[in-house]
Amino acid sequence: MWARGFKLLVFLVLYLQGQPKHCILGEKIAVQTNDQIENTPDVTVDLLRQEVQELSYLITVFLAQPRPQTTKVCRTPYVAMSGRCIVVLDKITGSWANMRKQCNNLGGDLLKVDDANFMADLIQYINAHPFNAGRYWIGASDLGHEGNWRWPDGSLVRLGTPFWGDYGEHLQQPDDGIHENCVNMPRDDRFFFHNGPCNEVNSGICEY
Structure with a gap:
């Protein structure tokens, strides 16, 4: 005993x-x-x-023995994905600033995509759901600091592969100087980053 x-x-x-x-x-x-x-x-x-x-x-x-994995709990309308809370605003469109405001109204901000594994999970998530938008605004921009791409939290955006696309032009994004200051993820380039005019009308992806 x-x-x-x-x-x-x-x-x-x-x-x-x-x-x-x-x-x-x-x-x-x-x-x-x-x-x-x-x-x-x-x-x-x-x-x-x-x-x-x-x-x-x-x-x-x-x-x-493997430790049990905890599932992140997100408030509506956000869903848990790869340990983060996101929402794809597929049916709502607007300029980069307008979509950022939409995210702010939902208690978040435009999405930060700074990890290749997270980006792969995000693309898989979009493709697995009935989303139809051609482009999604994310949080990166060089507004007010030309050529210095940053996320909403002020951290630097990583340039080059595997994040940025090129449309087969052999010239990798970002390009076009002062005319295209906001970043979107276009479906027709497999959701790799592209910079475009900030007043362009696109859907958006938020996180908190």
Whole structure:
């Protein structure tokens, strides 16, 4: 009975500590506890050593199990995607500024796409749903700082592959200087970034 209580106590302590290295952890437990056994003459040493071995094995198995993934909860009309909350405004169109205002009214801002894996997930999400818009405004622009592309949070936009498209012209976006200061994702170039006139009428994608 005492051995089982000892096992449970050590197991709970180690679980709460969240030790990361399960294999090494099991070995350390056995060593440390065996040292304790040598200084504990009032218990059956062989029985306690067996309990320690069982405990080490249980901890190794337990910590090797995958941790449950938490699902991000988003408020309506946003949906969870790749750990972020987004909404595709497919049926609403406007200039870049107007679509940013639409996002602001929904408690968010135009989307920031700064990770290639997230971009791939986003494109897959759009293609998997009955969205029909030809272009989607996202948050990048160089308004007020020509040639210095930034997201709404002020961080720099990464240029080049794999984000920006080229329409097969062998000249990668962004281009056209002061006339095209806002970024959209066009369907006809597989949703790679293109800069365009900010007063162009497109749909948009928001996040918060």
